[in-house]
Amino acid sequence: MKQKLFAALASIMLFSCGPQIYKSADFSNALSKHKTVAILPAEVSMQLRPNQAKSTTPEQMEExxxxxxxxxxxxxxxxFLRRSDKYHYTVSFQDVTRTNAKLKEAGITYKDLKTTDRSKLAQLLGVDAVMQDRLSMEKPMSEGAAVAVGLLVGAWGNTNKVATTINIHDGNSGNLLWKYDYEAAGSVGSSTTRLVDALMRNATKKFPYSVN
Structure with missing residues (x-):
């Protein structure tokens, strides 16, 4: 049963708008000083189909x-770890287990991340920059039961559209240095693994810390 489920969720087709990239005026100078970058938990929003929204509790949605x-x-x-030899990143990425442990120890919750100053986070985490992905997903589940499936196995059914923004903030100033906006539509993955693979294949081509 599980094999059939994952087989049904396996395909990815992307119909995308070209990426939009923002770089700050002090982008090059700031990046040259970066040695370690922390990846924050992604900020996620989901827009469900009307029938799914009715059958999904706020607690389920938040979870x-x-x-x-x-x-x-x-x-x-x-x-990033798997592709470090290929792209020769100029920085190291803090282990996310360590990142999350430090955030928890400081009492910073997932909800707090949205409003916490990036320089404060960088100082707390002991890094030179912080990176976060922001995902807006439309119709991320193919049927009502997918809520339970998503919570149990990390799959939600093919997503019709995903808008992603990757932000990199300087740890010293807290200023936004680099912003990558990308939108993909169609059948955009069925799990976080496939979704991230699809989106990062495009972002990596323009990623500031890579040496191609």
């Missing part, structure tokens, strides 16, 4: 978005 946020964080970290 799924938080779980997805931490899953995306972990998968992004894994992406």
């Amino acid at each position: 799924m978005t938080v779980k997805t946020g931490y899953d995306v964080q972990e998968k992004m970290y894994g992406w």
